[in-house]
Amino acid sequence: MTGPHIDQEPAEHRRFARYLQALEAVAEADEAELVAAVLRDQDATMADSAVGRHLDSRAAHLLTSQAFTAWAQTMAEIIAERDFLTRRLREWSLLRSIVLGEPWATEDLTTATDWFQRTAATTQIVTAPDALRLLAEHGRTRRVRNAASRRLRQLEQPS
Known part of the structure; x- marks a missing residue:
């Protein structure tokens, strides 16, 4: 189907795509400024979504790096007024603590989002x-409990 209106994307879709592209290519030195600029967009939901994808990508990339802490602190200042983004960044920090064997609280894990x-x-x-066992026993969904149980079995199998 084609027609005069079918091929036109709404402006927010075009901005979202441009934001994703810019965030993916941004130099480390310019990242904070760009994230702040995206969050000033008039469509807060779209801006949060673009920045959320960026946070997920960067956090996954930096998860075990020493650079994670400074990056997370910088991002926390920029996103402080955005509840979803703040929680997502806090959860990435929790995941980092678990992965690196640093202290974490049982309640943080059991009250974390489904994601x-x-x-x-x-x-x-x-x-x-200990984290996988807790999720296997107290994960919010059957999917989480089953996945954690499978991972535990994999870890317990002799190599």
Whole structure:
């Protein structure tokens, strides 16, 4: 189907695509400024979504790097007024703590979002038996509990 209106994307879709492209290509030195600029967009939901994707990508890339802490602090200042983004960044920091064997609180894991619990239960980088056991027993969804149980069995199998 074609026609005069079918081929036209709404302006926010074009901006979203441009933001994703710019965030993917941004130099480290310019990242904070660009994230702040995106968050000033008139469509807060679209801006949060673009920045959320960027946070997920960068956090996953930096997860075990020493640079993660400074990056997370910078991002936390920029996104402080955005509840979803703040929670997502906090959960990436929790995942980092689990992966690196740093202290974490049981309550943080059991009250985390479905996204976090699913990510922690399924990602191969999480090898902490105590975290996986907690998710296997107290994960919010059956999917999380089953995935955590599978990961525990994989870890317990002799190599």
